[in-house]
Structures are given as structure tokens and as C-alpha cells.
Amino acid sequence: MENLTNCDEGLQPAVCRACLWARGAAWGRRAAGESLPPRRPAAQPCALGGLDAQQRAPQPLTPGGGEVWLLSGSAPGHWTARPATAAMPVGSLLPLFSSPGGGGLGGGLGVGLGGGRKGSGPAAFRLTEKFVLLLVFSAFITLCFGAIFFLPDSSKLLSGVLFHSNPALQPAAEHKPGPGARAEDAAEGRVRHREEGAPGDPAAALEDNLARIRENHERALREAKETLQKLPEEIQRDILLEKVKVAQDQLRDKVLVGDLPEVDFLPPIGVENREPADAAIREKRAKIKEMMNHAWTNYKRYAWGLNELKPISKEGHSSSLFGNIKGATIVDALDTLFIMGMKTEFQEAKLWIEKNLDFNVNAEVSVFEVNIRFVGGLLSAYYLSGEEIFRKKAVELGVKLLPAFRTPSGIPWALLNMKSGIGQNWPWASGGSSILAEFGTLHLEFMHLSHLSGNSIFAKKVMNIRTVLNKLKKPEGLYPNYLNPSSGQWGQHHVSVGGLGDSFYEYLLKAWLMSDKTDLEAKKMYFDAVQAIETHLIRKSSGGLTYIAEWKGGLLEHKMGHLTCFAGGMFALGADGAPEALAQHYLELGAEIARTCHESYNRTFMKLGPEAFRFDGGVEAIATRQNEKYYILRPEVIETYMYMWRLTHDPKYRTWAWEAVEALENHCRVNGGYSGLQDVYFVNESYDDVQQSFFLAETLKYLYLIFSDDDLLPLEHWIFNTEAHPLPILREDKKPVEVKEK
Numbered sequence: 001m002e003n004l005t006n007c008d009e010g011l012q013p014a015v016c017r018a019c020l021w022a023r024g025a026a027w028g029r030r031a032a033g034e035s036l037p038p039r040r041p042a043a044q045p046c047a048l049g050g051l052d053a054q055q056r057a058p059q060p061l062t063p064g065g066g067e068v069w070l071l072s073g074s075a076p077g078h079w080t081a082r083p084a085t086a087a088m089p090v091g092s093l094l095p096l097f098s099s100p101g102g103g104g105l106g107g108g109l110g111v112g113l114g115g116g117r118k119g120s121g122p123a124a125f126r127l128t129e130k131f132v133l134l135l136v137f138s139a140f141i142t143l144c145f146g147a148i149f150f151l152p153d154s155s156k157l158l159s160g161v162l163f164h165s166n167p168a169l170q171p172a173a174e175h176k177p178g179p180g181a182r183a184e185d186a187a188e189g190r191v192r193h194r195e196e197g198a199p200g201d202p203a204a205a206l207e208d209n210l211a212r213i214r215e216n217h218e219r220a221l222r223e224a225k226e227t228l229q230k231l232p233e234e235i236q237r238d239i240l241l242e243k244v245k246v247a248q249d250q251l252r253d254k255v256l257v258g259d260l261p262e263v264d265f266l267p268p269i270g271v272e273n274r275e276p277a278d279a280a281i282r283e284k285r286a287k288i289k290e291m292m293n294h295a296w297t298n299y300k301r302y303a304w305g306l307n308e309l310k311p312i313s314k315e316g317h318s319s320s321l322f323g324n325i326k327g328a329t330i331v332d333a334l335d336t337l338f339i340m341g342m343k344t345e346f347q348e349a350k351l352w353i354e355k356n357l358d359f360n361v362n363a364e365v366s367v368f369e370v371n372i373r374f375v376g377g378l379l380s381a382y383y384l385s386g387e388e389i390f391r392k393k394a395v396e397l398g399v400k401l402l403p404a405f406r407t408p409s410g411i412p413w414a415l416l417n418m419k420s421g422i423g424q425n426w427p428w429a430s431g432g433s434s435i436l437a438e439f440g441t442l443h444l445e446f447m448h449l450s451h452l453s454g455n456s457i458f459a460k461k462v463m464n465i466r467t468v469l470n471k472l473k474k475p476e477g478l479y480p481n482y483l484n485p486s487s488g489q490w491g492q493h494h495v496s497v498g499g500l501g502d503s504f505y506e507y508l509l510k511a512w513l514m515s516d517k518t519d520l521e522a523k524k525m526y527f528d529a530v531q532a533i534e535t536h537l538i539r540k541s542s543g544g545l546t547y548i549a550e551w552k553g554g555l556l557e558h559k560m561g562h563l564t565c566f567a568g569g570m571f572a573l574g575a576d577g578a579p580e581a582l583a584q585h586y587l588e589l590g591a592e593i594a595r596t597c598h599e600s601y602n603r604t605f606m607k608l609g610p611e612a613f614r615f616d617g618g619v620e621a622i623a624t625r626q627n628e629k630y631y632i633l634r635p636e637v638i639e640t641y642m643y644m645w646r647l648t649h650d651p652k653y654r655t656w657a658w659e660a661v662e663a664l665e666n667h668c669r670v671n672g673g674y675s676g677l678q679d680v681y682f683v684n685e686s687y688d689d690v691q692q693s694f695f696l697a698e699t700l701k702y703l704y705l706i707f708s709d710d711d712l713l714p715l716e717h718w719i720f721n722t723e724a725h726p727l728p729i730l731r732e733d734k735k736p737v738e739v740k741e742k
């Protein structure tokens, strides 16, 4: 294996990135349903082809035993690893780089650039050799990218891999990648961050792909050239510096976690679980607690310690979003258990966390998902209970996420291997971009991490995101969903208050509120953004329903996602800070969105809302595409009812919430817990067999709060993160925790 480069040591940036890119291509296989072994553990060496070690047949192909592997494939699902000697024209050049001592292409480039082929250093390359080397390398990169991006709808294939969990349970149609396909999301409870295939013009899509290829190609060339121009001593020095940096980071991480300052925990406000005075409301609230008990007990019985439950198969469900981290449901449910007074269950959960929750996982996680569910869940559990273990675990995890910010702009990667600290972006994201809703949804948790650790590093990381955003020119004042972390420039100009954009706006508002209204920069960014959204995205249907469309380079798609429905609550919550003349307007806007989203529920057979609904082709608030008709126990509509109830006390919100409870009981409840549905318009239930962790964290919590008095987690004291985990407002005078000086 001496001819392989080790990506995890971060020694060969250009080459390692090639590994990651190619790894994306290898993922493409899985989208077509082929089963692959688990992803390459990051500590394993990575060949230039980026194929998992397990995917590679071990026999040597070059005369001296150096392995040369290329990716090939011309149709979706036909990616294969094959020896470079097999046929490609470029293959004929390869022997040039395979030394008898074992340096194949992996060795020639990987080792050669970083330290020399066996028996000879890079200094041994003559200028012509270097040139040919450069040519081969660029041809290889072109081949990889060409293949990735020219595959029909390859982004779908790639993304499908990332979210696909149980093909057997999805209807065949929903597996077909295509415009609007989001069945992958359903399978994994995918959150607000995938964009449907652009339904538009194929020429524009092609142009887009070409631009992406060009951009990636140029970057690869640039990086390869830079490396080639360096003297061997310079390369050695770079390696050394990188090593020192990694070692320093590791040291800093240890110090951060091991040396938490002492704190005085102040009792939380509004956590007494008083019974509502009205008997009917009391009964309803008790019913919701019983639902929580059903969800929890079944998770415990069939999937304890795993991420989520498959309530039909009665076994664990694991999502690639969390890598190898375990226990998503346990951490996500902690605060709901606490506020419902389920003390024994809370203690069981705490015990499991103490003994088993481990973040040293050698697999890629979604930084956003881990932050909102795990960091958010642990922080809330700490603020509610004062149990030190939750603070410790939250900070430990926060530290593990810090390497995601190691990008030229400081805009974090979407995916991170928490063991190696290597990050990358979703292969489907425009031009290698990070996603607005992902890097824009770290602020609340990271501010609290700084507060609880006494270390400003977390706050600095998220404040820098603001700085980058504020320097950029926004098209029509709107924030595109894609931002390239290397160039610090926008990717495609797609704007959404639903998937890919949503919680970025939510966190601007909540950052201002959580700072006790002192973070005026966040306030300004929020209200400016909302103004642009109103002008360019918000429309009224002929039937009088207000909806939020999606914006694609200036064109509107008259579609609203279930995810977008959270915005009703957001607008209403923000009314308070708006200029006086606009406060009532924002409250009404919230109410209108709540009504539209309620209609999207009401116009289905199951009385539960579809994943997306449209306002075109003669329909209003109805899903017209098969792959948009599913419901995966999402909370956003109920979330908006909760804010509207708290802010207006209009009884219709309790009525609508109760309709949702009945629908959940009638259609989603099964013996083994609660399941999502494939088609809310169909008379018979067809289950997706996943009990999402956010059902316990959000859907049931918001329902419970709607039928509780307002003094349970009052909005004047608590801010809910996007996963409904309550975080206390940080007031200068009485912070929930007094950090003691060392």
C-alpha cells in the first residue's frame, strides 16, 4: 500500500481533494441501488481514484505491483472501478508513472508530489515529465468531472445515495431521479436542504453543468500546477507545517474539552409542568404525552441506542446524516421528555449518553444536522436540568465540529469526518458550494457553546460567516442558497425560504432575540431579507391564499414546500421587532401563511400535508407530482400553529393542531411507533417505515406546548432552535449560567 496517499493526514491537499471528488463519483453507484461496503474509513489510505479501499481488488496491475485504478462509467449506476491498463487512451501514458518499485499513478502523484516515488524524489522528475504528469492529471480530473456531471441528472444520483435508506419501501416512481424528486428525503427524514431538480430549461442546465466542470477543472489545474512548481523542500515543509497544525488543533481541542470553566447554574425559567385549568385542554395535552410515550417506548424496545426507529419493521434505522454517531432519537427527545415530566425516561436517556455517546466517529456527518439535533439537544438538556454531563458533551461535540470551518473563506463544509477533520460539500451542490441553510444554522448553538465553555472560538466562527455574507452583493437583496467556501462567492442564484434557505432566515431573527435584542446586525439582516422576500417571492393565489414561491435566477416557481411553512411562525415572531407600522402586517402575514399551510393539510385525504404543494396548472395548495405527496412526520405547520397560538390566542390554532393530532393517530400510528406516509392523498396508508427523531423533538413538543399554558417555556425567555430545542435568551444582567473566572 505504499503507493497510496493518506488523505487523512491532510498532507496532499490537491491530491486528497481529487480523492474526495472521485469518492463522490463512487457514491453514484449506490444511487442506482448497488450495494457498496460502508464508506471508506477516513484513516484508511485513499488512492488517487478515490475508491474505498474495500472497493479495490488487491492485485497489482503495473509491472512492479503499483496499482492504477480509474473510474469508468457512462450510464447511471454503471460506475465501476477498473484498472487503468484496461482501455482508456490515457491509460497508455500511465506506465510512465509506475516505477518498478511500486509507484503507480497513486504512487507517482500521491507519493511523488508529496515525497517522491520509491527510490526517487520529485526532484527526479524532469521538466518534460512534469509536463506530461500535469497533462495526465488534468485529463484524469476532466474525466472524473465530465463523468459526474454529464451523467443524466447525476446530481440526483449522487444525492440519492446520501439520503437513501430503504429502497424496498419506496414506490419505484419515487426512486427515479428527476425534477422534483425528493423521495430520498423522505427515506431519511431529509431536512430543509435539498433542492429539487431544476424543472427549467435543459439548455440552461447544460450551460450550468459546463460552467461547473470548467470551474472545477480550472481549480484542479491551478492546484496541481502550484504543487508541481514547488521545490521538494517546499513540499516537505508544507507537509511539516500541516502536521504541526493538525497537532496544534488536536492539542487545543483537548484543552478546550478538558478544561471547562466552572459555572453556577441558575434555575431555568418556566419549566414547571403545571396542568392547564381547562379540563378539555388537559385531556388533549395528556393525549399528546401518551403519543410521546408510545413513540419513546417503541424506540426503546426496538431501536435503543440506534439513531431512529423503523416502526413497521420494528428495528433500528440509521441515517447517513449522522455518520456513525448513535442515539439521535435519545438526544433529540431529551428536552421533550423533560418538559412532559417523563423523569424516568429522561434519566435513562442521560445514563445512555454518559456511557455511550461517542463523537470520535470515523465517518462523515452532516455538520448542520449534528449541530441542530445533537448540539442543540444537549444544550437544551443542560439548560433545563443543569446536569453537567450535557454541557460537557455539547462542548466536546462543538470542538469536533470546528475543523469544518477550515476553508479559505471560513464558510464551513457541509460534511465532516469528525475523526480526521476532513470536510467537503455535498456532491450535488452547485459548483461545490456550501448551503445557506446549513452554514446559516449554526449561530444560536455556537453562541451558547462559547458562553458555556468560556471560549470565544465558537462565536468567532459564526460571526465570520456574517462578515462574509455582509461583504457580498445580494441579487435583488436576496440570499442565494449556494455559496462557494473556497472563493467566498455565490453559486447558482436560487433563493428559497424552504429547503436550502429556510433556517438561515430563522436564525437571523432568533440571533437577535437570543441576544436580548442587542445583536442589531442580525436584526437588520433579517428585516432586509424579509423585505426582499416579500417583494420577490411572496404571492397571492387567485383563490386568495398567500404563498412563498421559489426564485430561480429571477423566475418564480409557484411551489411551496412543507418546510417553508415554518415561516408563518417566523414572520409572526418577528412582528415584535418590526417598525411599528409593519408589526401588525407581519403578524397578519404569519396568519396567512398558517392558513395556506392548513389548507395544504385540509385538501388531502389523510389531513396531513404533502412535502410540497403548488399554485399553478389550475391547482392551489395541492401536490401535483407523485414524488411530492409524502409526509414524514414533519413539524413545520404545527410549529407555525404554536407561534400563532402563543402570539394571538386565536382558538382556531388549537383546533387545527388537534386536527393534526387526530390525523397522526389515524394514519401514522402503528403498533411499533409512528411512521411517515408515502401519499397523503391516497385512501390507504403506505408507510415509509421511519419514525424521525424530529417527531419527538419537534412535532410532539410543539403540539404539547399548544395545549399548555404560555408559562411553559415562555417565549420571553426561550428561543427554540430549528429542531425545537429551547435555548435561554442570553441577558447581560442575568445569564442562565455564571461563568467563574479561573
Ligand code: DMJ
Pocket (backbone or CB within 6 Å): 190, 191, 192, 503, 563, 634, 635, 636, 694, 698, 722, 723, 724
Ligand atoms: C428538522 O430537522 C428541522 O426542523 C430542520 O430545520 C428542518 N427539517 C427537519 C424537520 O422537518
